[in-house]
Amino acid sequence: METKQTDIKLKTPIRCIVKLGGAAITCKNEFEKINEANLITVSSQLREAMMFGSSSGSVLEMDWSKRPGMAESLVKVDDYKEQLVLDFSSFVVIHGAGSFGHFQASTSGVHRGGLNQPLVKAGFVATRISVTSLNLEIVRALAREGIPSVAMSPFSCGWSTRERNIASADVSAVVEALDSGFVPVLHGDAVLDEALGCTILSGDVIISHLAAHLKPQFVVFLTDVFGVYDRPPAEPNAVLLREIAVREDGSWSVVNPTLEDSDKQVEISVASHDTTGGMVTKISEAAMIAKHGIDVYIVKAATEHSLTALSGKLRDKIPDDWLGTVIRHVS
Template identity: 30%
Template sequence: MISTEPVILKLGGSVITDKGADEGIVREADLLRIAKEVSEFRGKMIIVHGAGSFGHTHAKNYGLDRKFDPEGVIITHESVKKLASTVVGALNHFGVRAVAVHPICCTVCRNGRIESMYLDNIKLMLEKGFVPVLHGDVVMDLELGACVLSGDQIVPYLAKELGITRLGLGSAEDGVLDKDGKSVPEITPEKFENFKHYIRGSGSTDVTGGMLGKVQELLELSKTSSITSYIFNAGKEDNVYRFLNGESIGTRISPDKRV
């Protein structure tokens, strides 16, 4: 299936790394399986991946969510850059033509939110058949000096700025889970109030808000742009391929129905 519209695929840090580890450990078998599934998609796409055990541990140790620390910024960035290189290597192994785009080089935040991001290179990459790969990173911040920028914030920003209407977050869960641990088929801004207290943060070291943070970013996007997105389990075989090829899987995050 060839899609003319680019797709955004986010790969959660908990899927491609052992997020509970103190040092960065890649889940190699999962990464290679996902890279193979991605290689079978014939359309344009942007991939964004989480930092997992590569970024969050350092960011927490240096307190980067609370203060500016130049050494912490460098060590955290070098760590996530190493993960990005591994992800890009796996994708290129299967012929994906992936190129790493480090957010620290093209993004400025203000108080932890994206103020501006240089996108002309990404537009050209898509035009010429490359797959830009962005990731959670530390970036410069006009107020804080530097801040931790989650891939969960990058995804909706790119979707809105580039007019991309299909995006999916591949997580380690079957979607957003209710109090019984079952996947919720759909969340709208209206429905969200009813069960937001069931949605957990992250079970491991995560300075960016875990599942609750993901849902809130995507709901905000649905309110301002009418974009529908999906949170699904990328740890299960074929799910990434199914999402890329147009299937509705996992939890759908949709705008409220217009009356």
């Protein structure tokens, strides 16, 4: 892996990297359909978490595009002239694809490589059209909350892999955006692969890479379930794993609740069209992040528990009534 950016210097230390799970912000079993209610709530919670002090007061939207049912953009320029620049703490947002991109990628086999095949090349283009269209809608949702969000696609930023492992991932553009007061919004993407020709770079791998280089105070995974369970959460008697400890070698075990076999592998189900590994990849990458001494919170999106996690209130003490999974490094 290229590591030209090992000595990254940010003007302001980054507070949090957030992963918006595809299943939380889209209707994963309905082709290219956004979960509008969840996205609106998540965007509002992100604004509240990012702002110093109270989140009350008027929101000055930054999405001036035409919307359905509107003849033109209703921008009141004078509202911005007397408005102080809001002081947002540094966040990076990364989102999954959900019902966008996965179907195109799995149908064409983009994740397996082979750009010399017409179907794969067409699928590569189709996948990127789909995921970037979702990225635009998320950027717009954040902008409507007054968050200065900017889209940053890994492919367009020159990220690439070799045998599905990151080979080149210059984060200088992300750093420049942060230092300029923007909130970068990245996403899982179809990228070039030095050995395979192409593959899918998942958002969970991206967040692990950025966390290692940007060193946020904490990382939050927003999902469609309350956290990590000892088996698929839809199964009877599924137990929420409240705390997972990660050791120096990257291995992990459940410390709360106490299980009969605390080192057993969690049983995970993955949708047939998911080309990124689902929760398996999420836990693995979360453990790698925790190895750097960065707390990771996995929590259900658009709930009071997600707002608690995003606000950084879990760093000192985990409330007994908080529902989610904490993944931490132990020496």
